[in-house]
Amino acid sequence: MELEKKLTTIFNTFQTEHTFKRFETFNSGHINDTFLIITQEDINYVLQRINGTIFKKASDVIENKIKITQHLSKKGIQTIRFIPTKEHVFYIEDADKNLWNLSEFIKNSQTFLKVNSNDIAYQAGLITAEFLTQTSDFESDLVETLPNFHSMSFRFQEFQEALVSASKTRKKQAQKWIDFALLNKEKMMVLENAINQKEIPSRVTHNDTKISNILFDSNNKAICLIDLDTVMKGCIHFDYGDALRTICNTAEEDEATISKINFNIDYFKNYTEGFLKNLASNISKQEINYLPISIQIMTFIMGLRFLTDYLNNDVYYKTKHPKHNLDRASNQFTLVQKIRQQQHEINSFVKSTYMSVCH
Ligand SMILES: Nc1ncnc2c1ncn2[C@@H]1O[C@H](COP(=O)(O)OP(=O)(O)OP(=O)(O)O)[C@@H](O)[C@H]1O
Ligand SMILES: [Mg+2]
Numbered sequence: 001m002e003l004e005k006k007l008t009t010i011f012n013t014f015q016t017e018h019t020f021k022r023f024e025t026f027n028s029g030h031i032n033d034t035f036l037i038i039t040q041e042d043i044n045y046v047l048q049r050i051n052g053t054i055f056k057k058a059s060d061v062i063e064n065k066i067k068i069t070q071h072l073s074k075k076g077i078q079t080i081r082f083i084p085t086k087e088h089v090f091y092i093e094d095a096d097k098n099l100w101n102l103s104e105f106i107k108n109s110q111t112f113l114k115v116n117s118n119d120i121a122y123q124a125g126l127i128t129a130e131f132l133t134q135t136s137d138f139e140s141d142l143v144e145t146l147p148n149f150h151s152m153s154f155r156f157q158e159f160q161e162a163l164v165s166a167s168k169t170r171k172k173q174a175q176k177w178i179d180f181a182l183l184n185k186e187k188m189m190v191l192e193n194a195i196n197q198k199e200i201p202s203r204v205t206h207n208d209t210k211i212s213n214i215l216f217d218s219n220n221k222a223i224c225l226i227d228l229d230t231v232m233k234g235c236i237h238f239d240y241g242d243a244l245r246t247i248c249n250t251a252e253e254d255e256a257t258i259s260k261i262n263f264n265i266d267y268f269k270n271y272t273e274g275f276l277k278n279l280a281s282n283i284s285k286q287e288i289n290y291l292p293i294s295i296q297i298m299t300f301i302m303g304l305r306f307l308t309d310y311l312n313n314d315v316y317y318k319t320k321h322p323k324h325n326l327d328r329a330s331n332q333f334t335l336v337q338k339i340r341q342q343q344h345e346i347n348s349f350v351k352s353t354y355m356s357v358c359h
Helices: 002-012 056-073 118-134 152-164 168-186 190-194 237-245 265-282 285-311 324-343 343-358
Strands: 021-026 033-039 044-049 099-104 204-205 214-216 222-225 232-233
Touching: 002 021, 002 033, 002 044, 002 099, 002 222, 021 222, 056 099, 056 118, 118 214, 118 222, 118 265, 152 168, 152 222, 152 285, 168 285, 168 324, 190 285, 204 237, 232 237, 232 343, 237 265, 237 285, 265 343, 285 343, 324 343
Parallel strands: none
Antiparallel strands: 021 033, 033 044, 044 099, 204 232, 214 222
């Protein structure tokens, strides 16, 4: 009842003509608290509390989201529509200093926690590329809300620091993957080097392109990307590589049984076909060249972050048991190895698909 009262009060600060009836909680979110608000008039809304621990300045997060969604809406592209408050801003602060925003609920939509068909993978590729294409002419600035989020050199620096302070026991447990990380540093730096040398351009990216951040309609057609909290400037490889890291892993991200971890090449192919179909006219030759390696790189960087957190005694990721972060690191690094085994096929598929959609 307390929560309902609180949600009603917050909902009423926004500019809607509808009356709060009841709420439901969305369970899929790991970061924010998301509630479905059902009104007397049967128009639904999504009310969301932004996680103030992860985002140091939640108002910047909301500002980025508003800018991007307004840019898309102006072009007639379906996206989340945020509702202003009666004070004409797009968020309100509660008594605990948390920020809340309200958006229209997209009717008859669904999300998937896992990809279970080639068609869903294809749709995910299509809609992610659509987002990248339609934001490529966005000219104003975005705040870098998570500095160094995908920076390999920064993640290596954190890793090196963790190595210095880690306990002997944890270092010993993790030795195999510490060696793996160090051995692969140079190879895994190629994308960042290309960014620094301006070989590949900086553009608007979503930065959290997992499948559960895509809304689908009831016919399983992708509607739009949601969860725009991490929208910043980046390179398309972050979105492409991270999507495939999550979509093509045949196991859960923390699966400890190595033999269950594989790279689903069919989902990769279908995703890539959709992705390149909607991005072909909007992607440079150099960007194409780095797509295949970005899958390994984005997987590796996650492995490195989990390994670092294990060495730091689990200060960042929530863990259920002492080896949880080590299991996650070993999972991601194993996936890197699996991707490598299929790298030739990946390279030639990206190349031939690009050629076929361009001609
Ligand atoms: N505009 C919308 N219309 C319909 N459903 C929505 C909308 N926005 C969010 N949802 C639903 O709410 C869920 C959580 O939203 P969102 O992904 O933004 O939260 P999150 O906590 O940041 O998620 P996560 O941490 O899992 O990435 C979505 O999976 C989706 O089911
Ligand atoms: Mg989400």
